Amino acid sequence: MSTEQPSKCCVCGEPTTKRCQACAKSGIDLFFCSPEHQKLVWKHHKEVCGPNAHTFRFPPLTQDEVEELLALENKPVTPDDAEDVSILIDRFPKVSADAFARFEAGSRQSRLGQMYEVSWSLPAGSFSAFVRSLAKHVPEEEYAAILALRELLRGHRARRYDSSLKGCPYNQLWTIFARFDSMPLVTTASSRPPDFDHSLGAHWLQLSRYRHQAVVLVSLALTRQFRAPAAVPTRFVLAAFEQAFACLNELKPFDDAAHAVEILCSVSEILHSAGLQQLGVYRDQAGKLVCTCVSA
Ligand SMILES: [Zn+2]
Numbered sequence: 001m002s003t004e005q006p007s008k009c010c011v012c013g014e015p016t017t018k019r020c021q022a023c024a025k026s027g028i029d030l031f032f033c034s035p036e037h038q039k040l041v042w043k044h045h046k047e048v049c050g051p052n053a054h055t056f057r058f059p060p061l062t063q064d065e066v067e068e069l070l071a072l073e074n075k076p077v078t079p080d081d082a083e084d085v086s087i088l089i090d091r092f093p094k095v096s097a098d099a100f101a102r103f104e105a106g107s108r109q110s111r112l113g114q115m116y117e118v119s120w121s122l123p124a125g126s127f128s129a130f131v132r133s134l135a136k137h138v139p140e141e142e143y144a145a146i147l148a149l150r151e152l153l154r155g156h157r158a159r160r161y162d163s164s165l166k167g168c169p170y171n172q173l174w175t176i177f178a179r180f181d182s183m184p185l186v187t188t189a190s191s192r193p194p195d196f197d198h199s200l201g202a203h204w205l206q207l208s209r210y211r212h213q214a215v216v217l218v219s220l221a222l223t224r225q226f227r228a229p230a231a232v233p234t235r236f237v238l239a240a241f242e243q244a245f246a247c248l249n250e251l252k253p254f255d256d257a258a259h260a261v262e263i264l265c266s267v268s269e270i271l272h273s274a275g276l277q278q279l280g281v282y283r284d285q286a287g288k289l290v291c292t293c294v295s296a
Pocket residue numbers: 009010011012013014032033034037
């Protein structure tokens with residue numbers, strides 16, 4: 001581990017100069033104070049570590065995700081599904097009028113597979129082939145589509161297993177992460193001209209950095225909820241949350257405290273399913289926005 005500028009451990013928030021070496025080679029400084037804290041989130045971090053770290057590459061659909069999506073293909077569209085589509089429209093503020101019309105037309109389709117084909121301009125009848133192709137590799141132009149598919153799964157799992165996801169047999173990391181990545185601040189910040197070389201520039205580094213910190217945060221929350229509650233004290237979740245919050249603010253500054261609270265509420269809703277219910281934000285004496293978190 002190299003020993004240049006110190007920063008905070010992305011798990012516990014303690015100052016450290018140690019970072020993930022594999023990620024550092026891709027230009028991402030992700031600090032871990034100890035091998036123990038690196039191991040705590042390794043189950044999920046390893047999927048985006050090293051060559052996938054920057055620019056951040058979304059992992060392909062898992063076999064479970066593919067099977068669940070294929071099972072949903074012929075399901076009639078419900079108002080909940082249409083709501084999921086409309087949420088996505090809200091979260092892509094720069095979506096074109098054309099894309100907006102497609103989203104709307106999609107929500108009026110009778111079957112879920114058709115709804116997605118229309119929404120994402122896929123040829124009729126190609127839903128299952130499209131889903132299967134994303135199990136191997138996710139081309140960058142399909143990032144929005146894979147997030148939308150994972151949002152679909154997240155909504156269905158939450159309705160099937162209740163919002164706490166207790167008893168849900170599937171790994172939740174990437175479905176929950178999809179919501180983090182579709183927040184308006186992130187989608188606005190990641191809008192760019194098509195010919196922009198995003199391997200360059202501090203902004204794209206910051207976007208990758210935010211995504212890594214969001215993976216750490218969700219991984220900690222899930223470990224606390226489902227795998228090893230004692231291994232993840234509240235202060236770790238708070239430290240990871242504060243850092244994700246700071247990354248978000250750096251990516252695109254919050255307008256004011258009210259705006260930050262609004263964003264926090266949506267984060268709080270996401271983390272609710274991982275057993276974290278109380279998140280708050282306030283301004284400290286220096287006028288800096290500070291967040292708080294207590295477990296349920
Ligand atoms: Zn640590």
